Amino acid sequence: MEENNTQNSSLVTIRNLSFAREQRVIFDNASLDIQHGKITAIMGPSGSGKTTLLKLIGGQLSPSQGSIVVDGQHINQLNRSELYALRKKMGMLFQSGALLTDINVFDNVAYPIREHTALPESIIRTLVLMKLQAVGLRGARLLYPNELSGGMARRVALARAIALDPMMVMYDEPFTGQDPISMGVLVKLIKTLNDSVGLTSIIVSHDVEETAAIADYIYIMSSGKIIGQGTPQELQQSKSEWVQQFMNGKPDGPVKFHYSSDNYFDDL
Amino acid sequence: MQNPKSLETLVGLFVVIGIGALFFLGLNVSNLASYSDTDGYTITARFENSGGLKVRSPVSVAGVRIGRVTAIDFDNTSYESVVQMKIGAQYNTLPDDSSASIFTAGLLGEQYIGLQTGASEDYLTHNSELELTQSAIVLEEIIGQFLFSEKEN
Amino acid sequence: MITFLSTIGHSVIATLTKTGRGALFLKQTLSYTFSVLCQPRLISKQLFSVGVLTILIITISGLFVGMVLGLQGYYILSDFGAEETLGVMIAASLVRELGPVVSALLFAGRAGSSLTAEIGLMKATEQLSGMEMMAVDPIQRIVCPRFLAGCLSMPLLAAIFSMVGILGGQLVGVSLLGVDEGAFWSQMQSSIDFYDDILNGVIKSVVFGFVVTWISLFEGYDAIPTSEGVSRATTRTVVYSSFAILGMDFILTALMFGDI
Numbered sequence: 297m298e299e300n301n302t303q304n305s306s307l308v309t310i311r312n313l314s315f316a317r318e319q320r321v322i323f324d325n326a327s328l329d330i331q332h333g334k335i336t337a338i339m340g341p342s343g344s345g346k347t348t349l350l351k352l353i354g355g356q357l358s359p360s361q362g363s364i365v366v367d368g369q370h371i372n373q374l375n376r377s378e379l380y381a382l383r384k385k386m387g388m389l390f391q392s393g394a395l396l397t398d399i400n401v402f403d404n405v406a407y408p409i410r411e412h413t414a415l416p417e418s419i420i421r422t423l424v425l426m427k428l429q430a431v432g433l434r435g436a437r438l439l440y441p442n443e444l445s446g447g448m449a450r451r452v453a454l455a456r457a458i459a460l461d462p463m464m465v466m467y468d469e470p471f472t473g474q475d476p477i478s479m480g481v482l483v484k485l486i487k488t489l490n491d492s493v494g495l496t497s498i499i500v501s502h503d504v505e506e507t508a509a510i511a512d513y514i515y516i517m518s519s520g521k522i523i524g525q526g527t528p529q530e531l532q533q534s535k536s537e538w539v540q541q542f543m544n545g546k547p548d549g550p551v552k553f554h555y556s557s558d559n560y561f562d563d564l
Numbered sequence: 565m566q567n568p569k570s571l572e573t574l575v576g577l578f579v580v581i582g583i584g585a586l587f588f589l590g591l592n593v594s595n596l597a598s599y600s601d602t603d604g605y606t607i608t609a610r611f612e613n614s615g616g617l618k619v620r621s622p623v624s625v626a627g628v629r630i631g632r633v634t635a636i637d638f639d640n641t642s643y644e645s646v647v648q649m650k651i652g653a654q655y656n657t658l659p660d661d662s663s664a665s666i667f668t669a670g671l672l673g674e675q676y677i678g679l680q681t682g683a684s685e686d687y688l689t690h691n692s693e694l695e696l697t698q699s700a701i702v703l704e705e706i707i708g709q710f711l712f713s714e715k716e717n
Numbered sequence: 718m719i720t721f722l723s724t725i726g727h728s729v730i731a732t733l734t735k736t737g738r739g740a741l742f743l744k745q746t747l748s749y750t751f752s753v754l755c756q757p758r759l760i761s762k763q764l765f766s767v768g769v770l771t772i773l774i775i776t777i778s779g780l781f782v783g784m785v786l787g788l789q790g791y792y793i794l795s796d797f798g799a800e801e802t803l804g805v806m807i808a809a810s811l812v813r814e815l816g817p818v819v820s821a822l823l824f825a826g827r828a829g830s831s832l833t834a835e836i837g838l839m840k841a842t843e844q845l846s847g848m849e850m851m852a853v854d855p856i857q858r859i860v861c862p863r864f865l866a867g868c869l870s871m872p873l874l875a876a877i878f879s880m881v882g883i884l885g886g887q888l889v890g891v892s893l894l895g896v897d898e899g900a901f902w903s904q905m906q907s908s909i910d911f912y913d914d915i916l917n918g919v920i921k922s923v924v925f926g927f928v929v930t931w932i933s934l935f936e937g938y939d940a941i942p943t944s945e946g947v948s949r950a951t952t953r954t955v956v957y958s959s960f961a962i963l964g965m966d967f968i969l970t971a972l973m974f975g976d977i
Contacts, residue, residue: 383850574765575769
């Protein structure tokens with residue numbers, strides 16, 4: 297019964313996804329659902345292919361097997377213009393911000409609006425200032441990306457990601473490398489945006505505490521498989537060793553500290 | 565960052581200078597100016613040997629260039645060289661018994677066709693053929709003849 | 718032996734794959750030509766960085782090449798008492814060969830390398846992915862305008878190079894060494910053919926511009942997105958472009974000036 301509910305309200309449905317890059321298996325038969333209007337977190341140790349998952353959802357990569365359905369459309373069966381039309385409804389926040397370095401903050405946020413609409417400049421100005429106000433950087437609109445701190449760059453990128461009022465925003469490691477204050481700002485921003493605009497958010501992260509604080513549902517991945525899922529509370533109480541190791545940050549456990557290798561003594 | 569207006573001005577300047585340079589090459593450096601004789605009429609002449617004559621070699625009368633060679637072909641039956649030349653339209657009073665010779669400008673210079681005007685009352689028209697021709701002077705033959713006559717003496 | 722063979726095999730396959738990627742990349746780029754031509758603003762911005770910023774090096778090099786040609790040509794031609802043909806020699810060598818080839822080599826070093834570095838860094842900083850996710854095709858928005866700007870700039874730069882070179886040759890030949898000015902220009906005009914020499918030179922420079930810009934953009938786009946990857950790609954751009962220019966020059970010369 298729970299299953300049926302998620303089926304109906306899920307915006308992204310991934311079934312039996314497999315993906316390999318040059319012999320290295322990144323996903324192995326993974327299935328997950330991203331629910332409408334919720335913050336779904338995908339967590340896992342570094343190198344578990346979380347960013348790849350976002351690229352798969354965005355259609356930048358195509359899976360070797362399985363299906364990815366976004367908003368009712370099979371993403372890897374779309375032609376270019378359909379894919380681009382769908383991407384206009386998705387925002388993505390890259391780890392590095394990915395701001396265009398040769399134009400200033402204002403133009404960066406205005407970029408997708410100018411590209412995809414024929415709105416007059418006065419309306420664009422209003423829209424951009426609204427988005428910048430939402431991330432608290434209206435005063436920084438004339439700065440260039442190289443003059444911004446990491447946290448500010450990420451907030452500008454967030455303003456750009458929501459410039460076209462997308463239905464869904466994907467956050468790639470939004471908290472990595474941030475000082476506690478900008479981390480707090482970002483956590484609050486993601487939560488507020490999600491609740492006030494009714495966005496669907498996908499957060500890929502390995503910062504357990506911050507992510508657990510705002511996520512409605514969490515998937516934990518390791519070696520290309522979903523090894524645990526549930527609400528933050530459910531996961532904290534999970535009996536699975538994997539989940540416990542990850543949620544509590546134990547150095548060794550089912551996820552090995554050592555990269556898989558030959559026997560140490562043989563190697564010496 | 566450059567102000568977009570001045571950037572566009574500089575780009576405009578670049579394009580203008582570049583096209584200007586092309587014009588300079590076309591008009592000042594090459595013979596483009598002499599291609600202007602597009603209207604004119606074509607005449608042909610047969611030579612036993614057209615030597616180093618080339619397409620676009622000049623055709624002149626009394627030292628004035630009046631046209632240029634447009635084609636050089638080989639006649640399979642008479643084994644002659646058939647030279648077509650285009651004469652400027654304003655030179656329309658050349659007698660039809662004029663003769664054509666192939667000369668060399670200077671000792672090692674390029675070869676050109678010189679026309680010697682005749683006395684006929686009729687003028688050359690489109691597709692006329694010059695009856696009287698004198699072949700190119702081939703330097704080796706002259707040297708050969710010279711050496712031969714030296715020996716005889 | 719087997720490993721040796723397999724190494725060769727691997728590198729052959731890798732080269733073929735890369736060539737294929739390059740060709741597909743070119744096809745994609747060309748498919749946007751029309752839509753980009755409709756937005757001249759995109760091109761004019763690139764014409765500035767690709768063309769305008771290259772003028773200085775082109776002009777200075779052209780001037781010196783022309784002056785050297787004037788000097789060397791004078792000494793050799795004066796042995797035969799043929800100083801008057803100095804203009805022909807300078808103009809023919811510049812218009813036919815040195816203009817297109819040297820300006821293309823300078824273009825590869827000045828503009829090509831910066832194109833590769835720019836695109837490579839955009840890739841490394843995820844700007845290209847970011848554009849894709851904003852439903853903007855980076856090939857259309859970033860690559861194609863640069864490509865067209867490169868193709869347009871190259872012939873103009875080569876023409877500027879030749880013009881400045883001829884003026885430099887005239888400076889040395891006529892003003893310093895005393896070749897007769899009238900003979901210098903008139904001999905040049907009667908010997909240099911507009912179609913055979915100038916147009917062929919322009920065609921050469923268009924081909925070089927096309928090839929160099931293609932190599933530069935593709936190397937940037939295909940670069941491994943790390944600082945080392947971008948630096949290697951930049952080196953490859955200059956090396957491959959130079960090879961391509963010289964190789965293409967031979968082929969084009971054989972086609973244009975050969976008697977076959």
